[in-house]
Amino acid sequence: ENENVTVGKACFLISNVTTGPEALQRIISTLANKNDEIQNFIDTLNHTLKGVQENSSNILSELDEEFDSLYSILDEVKESMINCIKQEQARKSQELQSQISQCNNALENSEELLEFATRSLDIKEPEEFSKAARQIKDRYVTMASAFRLSLKPKVSDNMTHLMVDFSQERQMLQTLKFLPVPKAPEIDPVECLVADNSVTVAWRMLEEDNKIDHFILEHRKTNFDGLPRVKDERCWEIIDNIKGTEYTLSGLKFDSKYMNFRVRACNKAVAGEYSDPVTLETKALNFNLDNSSSHLNLKVEDTCVEWDPTGGKGQESKMKGKENKEFLIHFEAVPSDIFLFIYMTFTFYLLP
Structure with a gap:
């Protein structure tokens, strides 16, 4: 809308221009202002483009x-899971290898005894047969442990207790997404107040968001x-961790014509977009007190006057009808009529 007004104003001036220099000067002024606005906007776009590239790289x-x-x-x-599987494999393998070794030893002894017993059946001499029979009996007794061997495997080949199913975790990974970002607040210029070296900035959320943790207010002159x-x-300049939707900057020195303000909302994780910036006018009367022309008992700084009863090169200084007392006067930026009244009263009262 402002651009349309500016362009319309320029067209009106051009269409109504005569040979007078005033009309031409208005056109020049309008074009210069528009050029300045466009150049500022181009600078803003370039700055934003650079920010997009840098922030994208960081992200x-x-x-x-x-x-x-x-x-x-x-x-x-x-x-860790691979180690568990390998340990279980090693444990079961060791158990089975131990059983296999025991069974092989028992089988070897049993086969030797069986072969000896089979040959002994062919012995014809009773005495030799009896001797062989006693040997077979003795060896058979020593093999009793082989008959006590368990012929059931101590472990099975089942490894299903180490199987995994990551379907739930896979679904969780597939739902990964970017963090939710709060919407940008809106600064309300009507509710903002500039007074007494202080600025109160008020804003609101266009949409209710109960996940907002705090706000960040930024300002500059x-x-x-x-x-x-x-x-x-x-x-x-940044003011962080503001819990409400209003903040007052106090003790300011209005040494510029305006101040820019912007604010952003933050949840527990991230900060949202900045609000549209707002520019507030900061009117002030800036002055410095003159130390060279002050009373001898006054200690004068730029914005502060202090009564020093020991000053004035040892001279006894008295306020008419008053006892000497230390006092301190601070001058703030106030309207000119009030300031002149205070200054005149103050000067008249202290003259010797």
């Missing part, structure tokens, strides 16, 4: 770090009206 780096962390955790869990300028500007 990509953070994303890589997060996924690398996930990969690292998965590798650790995988290695400027001598330009309208949108904040990228070039030749001071840095934004």
